[in-house]
Amino acid sequence: MTASATASQEQKAFFIRDKNGEILPLVENFYMFCTERKIMGVKCKRCGAIICPPRTLCPKCLADEFDWTELKGRGKLLTYTIIHFPPTQFQALAPYAVGIVKLEQGPQLSGMIKNVKLEDLRIGMDIQVDFETTLPKEWPRWPRYFFKPAN
Amino acid sequence: MATPMASIVSGGITKFGAREGVYTRELFAEAAKEAFSNCPNLDPRRDIQALFVGMMSESYEHQAHVAPLLVDWIGLLPIPAVRTEGACASSAVALRNAICAIRSGMYDVVMVGGVEKMTHFSTTGVTEVLAMASDFPFEQWHGISFPGIFGMMAVDHMHRYGTTEEQMAKVAVKNHEHGLLNPKAHFQKRITVDDVLSSSCVAWPLKLYDCCPRSDGASCLILTAPKIAKKFTDTPVNIVGSGQAQDTLGLFERETFSSMKVTKLASQQAYKMAGVGPGEIDVAELHDCFTIAEIMAYEDLGFCEPGKGGKLIEDGVTQIGGKIPTNTSGGLKAKGHPVGATGTAQAYEIYLQLTNQAGKRQVSGAEVGLTENVGGSASTGVVHIYQRGD
Numbered sequence: 001m002t003a004s005a006t007a008s009q010e011q012k013a014f015f016i017r018d019k020n021g022e023i024l025p026l027v028e029n030f031y032m033f034c035t036e037r038k039i040m041g042v043k044c045k046r047c048g049a050i051i052c053p054p055r056t057l058c059p060k061c062l063a064d065e066f067d068w069t070e071l072k073g074r075g076k077l078l079t080y081t082i083i084h085f086p087p088t089q090f091q092a093l094a095p096y097a098v099g100i101v102k103l104e105q106g107p108q109l110s111g112m113i114k115n116v117k118l119e120d121l122r123i124g125m126d127i128q129v130d131f132e133t134t135l136p137k138e139w140p141r142w143p144r145y146f147f148k149p150a151n
Numbered sequence: 152m153a154t155p156m157a158s159i160v161s162g163g164i165t166k167f168g169a170r171e172g173v174y175t176r177e178l179f180a181e182a183a184k185e186a187f188s189n190c191p192n193l194d195p196r197r198d199i200q201a202l203f204v205g206m207m208s209e210s211y212e213h214q215a216h217v218a219p220l221l222v223d224w225i226g227l228l229p230i231p232a233v234r235t236e237g238a239c240a241s242s243a244v245a246l247r248n249a250i251c252a253i254r255s256g257m258y259d260v261v262m263v264g265g266v267e268k269m270t271h272f273s274t275t276g277v278t279e280v281l282a283m284a285s286d287f288p289f290e291q292w293h294g295i296s297f298p299g300i301f302g303m304m305a306v307d308h309m310h311r312y313g314t315t316e317e318q319m320a321k322v323a324v325k326n327h328e329h330g331l332l333n334p335k336a337h338f339q340k341r342i343t344v345d346d347v348l349s350s351s352c353v354a355w356p357l358k359l360y361d362c363c364p365r366s367d368g369a370s371c372l373i374l375t376a377p378k379i380a381k382k383f384t385d386t387p388v389n390i391v392g393s394g395q396a397q398d399t400l401g402l403f404e405r406e407t408f409s410s411m412k413v414t415k416l417a418s419q420q421a422y423k424m425a426g427v428g429p430g431e432i433d434v435a436e437l438h439d440c441f442t443i444a445e446i447m448a449y450e451d452l453g454f455c456e457p458g459k460g461g462k463l464i465e466d467g468v469t470q471i472g473g474k475i476p477t478n479t480s481g482g483l484k485a486k487g488h489p490v491g492a493t494g495t496a497q498a499y500e501i502y503l504q505l506t507n508q509a510g511k512r513q514v515s516g517a518e519v520g521l522t523e524n525v526g527g528s529a530s531t532g533v534v535h536i537y538q539r540g541d
Contacts, residue, residue, distance in 0.1 A: 027288050053289060079310070079408050081302030082355040083294065087279050090294035095352075098295045100303060100403045110303075110403035111293040123310045142292060 025054040031142035042066035052107035073129035075103040115148040126150035155389030158380035161190035167368035167487035182369040183225040202232040205242030205265035206491035238284035240526030243494030243533035264371030267489035284527040286401035302354030305443040308409040318461035320347035322442035330485025332512035337487030366487030370496035392536030394420030413532025414451035425536040429453035433517040436497035438525040497522040
């Protein structure tokens with residue numbers, strides 16, 4: 001068995017579902033979709049709001065029925081910072097950039113920005129979402145997404 | 152000015168700083184003892200009916216359920232005690248709840264305070280505990296530290312308004328100047344703009360001297376119904392406005408990062424209740440956890456227009472002797488930031504100012520004061536307005 005086959009097997013998504021088999025709008029399931037290299041939000045069946053990260057109650061209208069919708073994973077950098085003094089488990093990466101990205105469909109996410117020279121970071125730059133290929137060892141073992149400059 | 156909601160008749164504060172070997176229970180008892188001693192007409196066991204106390208984290212001392220512990224260690228068993236947690240705004244939330252309790256008519260005299268013991272933890276350890284106040288799945292999980300959150304606010308503010316690192320540095324310099332005049336402050340040390348700019352980078356553009364320290368300390372107030380305040384002191388301070396608002400836990404879910412909506416909303420509530428505007432504030436204690444936070448507070452409280460906070464500090468408006476002196480205590484930056492103690496420490500500074508007890512840092516003729524205490528990435532915001540009651 002190759003190393004990549006082991007990794008993909010290890011990362012098999014286990015979605016949390018309701019009694020009808022529908023995937024519930026949970027943070028856990030957002031990260032399960034990340035194992036499939038997808039940024040997924042939910043669309044409120046009542047007001048149409050696109051919510052990502054997903055929630056169990058629509059923050060706009062309080063409805064609780066949604067359809068999952070895949071977001072394109074492209075957006076613009078709204079703000080950023082360069083962390084020189086990180087929390088323990090990120091110390092090997094410092095200094096590293098983190099930022100907030102507004103995705104094309106509207107929702108915003110924060111995360112690490114990789115594959116970029118720190119001096120090239122600019123507010124408004126085009127960003128592409130990508131995914132780590134290895135699964136973290138620590139709880140809750142969610143596969144991390146990250147940002148990188150779009151081509 | 153509006154009808155008072157509650158009156159401060161006494162208060163106490165420990166020396167803030169690295170208090171080696173002195174833990175939460177002893178720190179809080181030290182602050183309480185000072186509040187009792189400052190108010191000879193108060194018989195604590197007879198008069199105090201409840202304790203409200205703010206503390207952020209059980210992690211530092213592996214100690215939860217601190218309400219009964221602290222009410223015991225200040226000798227007031229078996230009165231009811233409540234702990235509130237609102238990250239860095241824990242004891243301002245306690246204060247607001249204490250005011251509500253008095254307003255309800257349930258109690259006439261209560262103690263409200265806050266405490267945190269942090270310095271036995273390494274800087275890394277404290278960084279981890281503080282980060283718990285940010286969103287775990289979408290901030291902590293991605294390596295975003297607390298300074299990182301305020302770093303992102305600062306970058307947005309710089310981009311939007313042209314705010315400079317020098318302007319942020321001036322907040323730290325000003326608050327250290329004020330701290331020199333406060334014997335209870337963590338730091339009595341003058342610093343320069345160059346010291347700030349050349350200090351090591353924590354989360355660009357924030358350097359070490361843009362960040363408040365980790366500190367140990369406790370603070371408390373004795374709060375009474377306004378109608379009985381004069382039984383305890385000739386010079387009570389009335390709380391005439393109170394506001395609180397919440398925002399998303401994660402910074403990333405907000406429309407703007409260069410302004411704190413909770414501070415705006417909480418101050419609007421407090422100003423309306425008090426019947427005053429920002430132009431009538433004589434002295435204020437603001438939440439300068441990072442220098443950019445004080446600049447944003449100027450704007451969100453209406454001390455200046457949005458984007459003009461950098462100019463306000465440059466023009467010296469907020470130093471002692473200026474039109475609105477802010478953080479006469481030294482602020483979180485120089486007085487120190489034992490997280491849970493900060494909210495009531497801010498209120499105690501205003502109490503001292505409005506009762507002419509602030510010593511070398513006294514703002515002459517101060518009649519109306521304000522405190523602004525923020526929790527997390529401004530997910531909690533609490534503003535109170537105070538007036539001399541003599």
